[in-house]
Amino acid sequence: MFYETVIISFIVGILSLFAIGVQKNNLHALILTDLLECSLLCIIAAVGTDLAEALILPGLVVSMAEILAIAEVLVVREKVRGKKLNDFKINFDLEILRTSPLFISIILVIYGAILSGFTGGAVIASGLLYYFFCKRVLGENIINRVKWVGICGFSGIAWSLWIVGFLGFYLFPKYWLVFLLFAGLGLVIKVCSKLGLLGMAE
Amino acid sequence: MISLYVGLILLLIGCIGALFGPKVDNIMIRLLNIEVSAVGVMLIFLSFDETLALMTYIAINAPLTYVLVRTIIKLEGKK
Secondary structure (H helix, E strand, C coil), X not given: CHHHHHHHHHHHHHXXXXXXXXXXXXXXXXXXXXXXXXXXHHHHHCCCCHHHHHHHHHHHHHHHHHHHHHHHHHHHHHHHCCCCCCCCCCCCCCHHHHHXXXXXXXXXXXXXXXXXXXXXXXXXXXXXXXXXXXXXXXXXXXXXXXXXXXXXXXXXXXXXXXXXXXXXXXXXXXXXXXXXXXXXXXXXXXXXXXXXXXXXXX | CHHXXXXXXXXXXXXXXXXXXXXXXXXXXXXXXXXXXXXXXXXHHHHCCCHHHHHHHHHHHHHHHHHHHHXXXXXXXXX
């Protein structure tokens, strides 16, 4: 079980690294980085212990953050060079885009709140993103209604709640359950609000 | 056990498809090939009983695809 996974992941990783080295186009190289990330996650997952599972989460966060940053750098670089970029505006009218978003996003938000922690935050964020995209595709302007800076500040407060919960583990180990709930609540609010901001990207 | 082998095969096929497959010069086709590998990764997580990692990977994969598609549309949309 362990050896097959590690061997195939190494084959995939080495092939994709080779392809990134040969590639001339930056956008193709960025997408192949996603493939490299898959093989790295499989190598960690092959260990199969709880610690390995806990190590996958920061790996996911870091890979997502770096793909976001590099994608934004590529876009901004083309802007600085003075090239005209295509508009990210899609307009089409489907029945499902009008009826489904409220229901699906509410279910995802409730499920994410039950999960809590980083996982729950990501689930809630995907629900929020689905809602925002459906509204935007239908042509409703949702960006002006939601204040960007306000969500950032809210996320910062939630992050400090997470820090308080984490400190509480060491200062008052007797009440660990309370501080565990603090940390889980802070992290879920922080991750969902930060990832949800993606829905307002121009 | 069978989910592990299906996952490994999907991972390998997605990688080969993304690197040497037909029409990979079109970047959307390359992205769709990589999604096959992503499903393979999910099956591998499932077979090692890593629920938390599986849930997070599924939830993260949706915004990630959105970010990549947005970049593709902005940089080389109408050509």
